[in-house]
Amino acid sequence: MFHEFTGFIKCGKCGENYRSEQTTYADGEKERYWRCAGKCGNESIKGSTMKKLTASVLGLDFFDEGEMDELLEKAVIQNGTVTFYFKDGHTEIRTYQERKRGYHHSKAYRAYMRELMQFAKNGDPESKAKAMELKKEWKRDDNRWQRQ
Numbered sequence: 001m002f003h004e005f006t007g008f009i010k011c012g013k014c015g016e017n018y019r020s021e022q023t024t025y026a027d028g029e030k031e032r033y034w035r036c037a038g039k040c041g042n043e044s045i046k047g048s049t050m051k052k053l054t055a056s057v058l059g060l061d062f063f064d065e066g067e068m069d070e071l072l073e074k075a076v077i078q079n080g081t082v083t084f085y086f087k088d089g090h091t092e093i094r095t096y097q098e099r100k101r102g103y104h105h106s107k108a109y110r111a112y113m114r115e116l117m118q119f120a121k122n123g124d125p126e127s128k129a130k131a132m133e134l135k136k137e138w139k140r141d142d143n144r145w146q147r148q
Helices: 047-058 065-071 107-122 125-139
Strands: 009-011 018-024 030-036 072-078 081-086 091-095
Touching: 009 018, 030 047, 047 065, 047 072, 047 081, 047 091, 065 072, 107 125
Parallel strands: 009 072
Antiparallel strands: 018 030, 072 081, 081 091
């Protein structure tokens, strides 16, 4: 299946095409991402962000694949910028910064999880029992990680 940006987005680091991937969040929402097909580590971009930027350079209120195909040759992504190459020879640059979904765990929770994972790695019955005790302690309001 081909998507609107297949063969259109290029990597500014290694020159590879970007490929489409879809993720499903815990709340059931689906989001399409575009990632470099190479292993260079260049940034990914959400499909919705790419559509907004493309509409912006074309002076449109909404993304239109037909207009994109008619006027644009390619888009090159590198370091949070998208350079749009028009068929008439000029370029336009747009910057973006993706907002991460989810929340950041507190220092207390990260400390608790580190300790819990140490017991989980052992796998013996005694470690399993200690892990269960840690889980019970975490649920208390006055646990030792919250006091740190």
